[in-house]
Amino acid sequence: MTKPPRLNLAAGPVDVMPETLRDMAKPVMYHYDPAFKEFFAHTCALLQQVFRTQYDVVIMQGEAILGLEAAAASLIRPGDKVLNLVSGVFGKWFEFFIDKFGGHTIELAVPYNDAIDPNEVRKALNANPGVKYLSVVHSETPSGTHNPLKEIGAVCKEFGVLTLVDTVSGLGAELLSPEEWNLDVAIAGPQKCLGGTPGLSLISVSPVAWERMESVANPLRGSFLSILDWRDAWLKENRFPYTPSVNEMYALESVLRQTLAVGMERFVERQQAIARACRAGVKALGLKLWPVREEIAASCVTAIAMPDGLTDAQIRDTMRHRYGVMISPGYGDLHGKLIRLGHMGPAQAHPTILAAQLAVFERALKDIGYPVQLGAGVGAAMAALDGWDDAA
Amino acid sequence: MTKPPRLNLAAGPVDVMPETLRDMAKPVMYHYDPAFKEFFAHTCALLQQVFRTQYDVVIMQGEAILGLEAAAASLIRPGDKVLNLVSGVFGKWFEFFIDKFGGHTIELAVPYNDAIDPNEVRKALNANPGVKYLSVVHSETPSGTHNPLKEIGAVCKEFGVLTLVDTVSGLGAELLSPEEWNLDVAIAGPQKCLGGTPGLSLISVSPVAWERMESVANPLRGSFLSILDWRDAWLKENRFPYTPSVNEMYALESVLRQTLAVGMERFVERQQAIARACRAGVKALGLKLWPVREEIAASCVTAIAMPDGLTDAQIRDTMRHRYGVMISPGYGDLHGKLIRLGHMGPAQAHPTILAAQLAVFERALKDIGYPVQLGAGVGAAMAALDGWDDAA
Amino acid sequence: MTKPPRLNLAAGPVDVMPETLRDMAKPVMYHYDPAFKEFFAHTCALLQQVFRTQYDVVIMQGEAILGLEAAAASLIRPGDKVLNLVSGVFGKWFEFFIDKFGGHTIELAVPYNDAIDPNEVRKALNANPGVKYLSVVHSETPSGTHNPLKEIGAVCKEFGVLTLVDTVSGLGAELLSPEEWNLDVAIAGPQKCLGGTPGLSLISVSPVAWERMESVANPLRGSFLSILDWRDAWLKENRFPYTPSVNEMYALESVLRQTLAVGMERFVERQQAIARACRAGVKALGLKLWPVREEIAASCVTAIAMPDGLTDAQIRDTMRHRYGVMISPGYGDLHGKLIRLGHMGPAQAHPTILAAQLAVFERALKDIGYPVQLGAGVGAAMAALDGWDDAA
């Protein structure tokens, strides 16, 4: 059997804090145990703080793809016009859900190394009257880019368009706010920038979105895909539509608590600082970032255009097998075009782990014959971390 | 905050072995880490052994209700005749899924304290030509009863009817075999008799069921509900349709390994022996079992008809708050009519925990004024455990 | 390999709370890490609260026998008269230490099923002028008895005799107070009634005892046995005489915190209530308690005179191998004369575990042919627990 890696610095799930694993390993409670029900409510309250929202939050018991499908299934009905913003694989993928539930997709696309321009959104909405929903990926993990969600949300507000937001790897990477940013349904994952374990969808739902879910034809109820079930059961009656994943909830509460102990502002700053330093390191090695402009680079992973003459597998296998460091390849259409250094979540987003990753990355490049000055990337990254302070 | 219980002896999720929690707390691997992919494959192989099958197994990443809905969604199409066996709340509930996907339900029902007679199944199939599917709950956790699944499966074979089996709390309670028992799609949960954590659906799929899923109108693909996605992705291409719940998989592998270390035959015998002893204890207290005949009593929980003059809440709250023992009430239509002592899974299905439970049950009955001779139930249960041997 | 037991209900070390093990498994810190030094100081402060003392406390890094030897080695010098109270194996054993360090032992002994009468202590001190130290075992775990420590301490105060107290299994069993009870050096263990892990000695030291340690000939310094080293290093200079057992400290802090969350008074009451109930159960089985009077029975274990015609091994092996319950035999001179049911510490001292233990005890007695009415002991024990309330 292959040995586990030393460092899991992939695109998620990733290494989590030891405390999170200890908390996850608490004895299993029955979901209707009074102590568990209090715990679940408490966790939802923490999640609202992390989302910085007063909106209802729903924790669905499957990884974020469940939340994304559930949002589409709950809202999109045959003939609904959906403006789908596509700046990467995940954005494109959402079209599948729009189609699946009978929606009519209007696509606003940019190359997969670029980000959506909010003005183009305005143009598209002007050009396409009657758009009901806008769907957008906040942080395109496969591309290592992020879209200007706040500005896009503002445009949607002008048009009264309801927003479906994949912020799976965005929550914790930017200081978002569903109310201020006009996010109607925002779906996040615990296993990305929050540094939790995979297996849950974290959803913030605006009052307007609730109304819509209830007023569409055939409201989606009685299904693992139903968000309304959670409203009817948990939010209204303090019962569960089905058995929650008790230990995943323990892990979630742990990461939410840890996140809030740092403070959302500082949490996000740290995440961004490490991403910035990672990019500095990569550039110092003479490599090219995949995103077309650095200001659209994501905070969760740093995507690097594949260096000439190298293959993804060469780099990754060397890092994984010789040095025990797992990183992610390009995904879907981007496979082979880039590799991604991961730094999402508090266990990863730290100078120590960034240095370890870049040092092994450099070493692997050298092993496979790519000319690189060992230490150059690490040095530049550490230089960029001027002012870092764990104790602050 | 309410303190966690001492013993979680509910109807699931329940207390698990400490080893399971330690294994669950292993560092999170990226799902495409080579070590994780090997681990996932290895876990599937163990699951086949626990299911005692050569059929493909699929591990869906949500608790068993996901597997049940997925089975219905994958197979039932508008107009399909489904013979739905109803001997309890869960059996009745499945009708909702049949309806949801357009099936035509033919119901064969018995009171919720009884079990289905295989001869009645034969009669119903004779009376209703063209039935495509039979749906049945193996172990009706809410009623504390089980149906004669083997015999029912044999009848279905005669008629060429495909079987959809909810064995969520049946796997580990009886020595089933999908091939011999003619189970086409059998859905189990790790958090019941296997004593694992909740959050996964364990599914055994016959070749005929695969063919059917692929040949129905609009085969279900591209959804969290899709079983075919797992065939296309994992079974054929060794990739995942979406991110699996890594730590839930660790916990599952652990319980499968523990189960097989005991041996399926012995594992099931132990489960049944404890259930038998529990019933002996309950009867010795002068209480009435809920199941109409003892031979249909389930092995996962012992359902007790509510003693006259007592309420469910009185008993359960006293057990939970004064003595830290969590048990389950009646569920759905059965709420208030019965209570359920739990003994599912290796952490519970043991003389020590059974004795603890019965002693606290007796004590709570006395506390709330029900006449009971303290020790009578425990004594009868322990007497029934003649021959028990951990070391055997 | 023999499987681990289900329940470890021995005379210590015993089952601990799952929380304690999770806390023990925190990452290892360097002992001079600022976080660890704060943690160590915090743990000492908690220990003072558990000891209910303002005296200095010292945590030596080896199980309690280290603390006992250290106390003797630090105080007793050639020719010192020591009144050694002997009511059991451990009391007698202390004479070895007195001899080792040149002391002159004056023994006040009672049979090993009895306790010391404080009046006899007064008589002995009157009859032996010049006694410097009195050594006494508070809770004689091997005999399942306890001595009237408070009253003995008061007598010593009259005579100005310094007390060396083995309260290894006494701390947490009675509401002691070094100041009020006149205990000069009191040595406890985390792995008994506090329900911690073995590997540390917990010592409370009076100012007079400190003075004595420093003023004796050749004060003991520079040794693993030195208590003064801890004063010189930790208490005065905030450094360690040697590397502390970091993870044992984590576990200790956890149990101290858990103990104080219950509250010392209630903690002790629960311990005593369970012991009382255990004795009620044993007597109901027609067995004879080993202690000559019930009021001297210890709270940590219940010692039972060996039933006629049975051997210790028969009972214990049956309980351990068939039912996975580990209890303790007689120790030293008492081997074969008694067996001991354990109920020390919060994981054990609970109605659930007591019931489990008694049920298995009864069952094992029956298995080996001893006439017993199954359930009689459990019933009597549960009857004795009238008023128990976890939530109180």
Next chain:
Amino acid sequence: MTKPPRLNLAAGPVDVMPETLRDMAKPVMYHYDPAFKEFFAHTCALLQQVFRTQYDVVIMQGEAILGLEAAAASLIRPGDKVLNLVSGVFGKWFEFFIDKFGGHTIELAVPYNDAIDPNEVRKALNANPGVKYLSVVHSETPSGTHNPLKEIGAVCKEFGVLTLVDTVSGLGAELLSPEEWNLDVAIAGPQKCLGGTPGLSLISVSPVAWERMESVANPLRGSFLSILDWRDAWLKENRFPYTPSVNEMYALESVLRQTLAVGMERFVERQQAIARACRAGVKALGLKLWPVREEIAASCVTAIAMPDGLTDAQIRDTMRHRYGVMISPGYGDLHGKLIRLGHMGPAQAHPTILAAQLAVFERALKDIGYPVQLGAGVGAAMAALDGWDDAA
């Protein structure tokens, strides 16, 4: 409260593998549980393999200073001539034990940045007839140096001098062999190069050493310091002289098992390769190693002469508080003269962690105004790791 560090790279105790902590957290067994006794015996057998010896091994239940004092206390009697080799603080410290037990110390000393020359040992033994014992520190953790233990052992063999060896941080750093290297009593610690938790002394005892312990005046028995007690009790009678630290044993077994899974040869090579790389990194930063010659540099820590104009506290506090990396200062007489980068044990002795440490070290130097080219040390270290392969 100060937060725990991210990386504990001190001079021990240090970060351990997550697996070790999970194993440590297994339920506490009674030490006379049959399963624990088998486990203890099994652990001793593994320890013999790690020590590469057929000699008896003894596991004393306190950190290594206990084993060192115990060895002296067990063997040295008044008037015994002991040749004490001093190349550092720990070597010098042993003189205290020689004195304590009445021995006559003959010192062979070198500066604390140098190592003992075996020829000087021969000269000293020639010049001092009647020397009974030679005491030597294999790996001087405070100096970051090691002595040529094999050659020193060979000289002692010529003279029939019994050797007392402090290999606390040497076991796992070199491929030693008590038989081949003529080590009579060798004391190691689990918390150094084996990467375990602190709290145990691991001792290998030659037959000659056993004879001597039994034949000296007043053989040391009946004490926490007694090695003979373990022979009499555990090795001869399969019982314990006192309660072992059950969870420390779990952790020890885990690290021994992990070590042997790597294989001793490879384990040691990895340890040495990382130490070599660390030195390369330090030199590339223009800093001076503390050891006078690189071939005497230890594998457990890299001692660096304090750079001009800096203080120990500046460097360490910056690393610890700003970047969460804990390293060790100079110890005792060496305080302020050096700092020590730690890389002992499998969790640390890896390219990832070495890179993290050096990167933070560089960053901290820069923060406090020392001229350093960020990345230079990391790069040189990684260059020195040519050929490293986790998968090999």
